[in-house]
Amino acid sequence: MLIKSSTALRSDYTSVSNLAHETGDPIYITKNGEGDLVVMSTDAFDKREERLEQRARVLEAEARRLMSEESFTTDDVREMLKKKYAHA
Known part of the structure; x- marks a missing residue:
């Protein structure tokens, strides 16, 4: 410190x-x-804020998961993206 x-x-x-x-x-x-x-420094502050925002998003996602909201595995998301961009 x-x-x-x-x-x-x-x-x-x-x-x-x-x-x-x-x-x-x-x-x-x-x-x-x-x-x-x-x-x-502003760089250190920006990095700190970014980490805090990421942590908040993870906590929010975990809260939604615990409330039994629909969730997706990485394989699910990968498959959805393949389907979405198959015609691109």
Whole structure:
């Protein structure tokens, strides 16, 4: 876990920014010794958001499966796609 003070962020933004880009990890910013903010590169944030969205989709699919909604195996889907694109 990377931790920097708000003073470090104010006085040396460039090094904090470089650290975030180099490591890809979030940097916890403290204010008066207490946690205040989390800073991360936009690339790391986008990747994190993508993983969270994927996880949410998997959980939603699992919930539907548990509620006995119709589901398909990979073989089922492969066969449906073959039929759909057979005439293309």
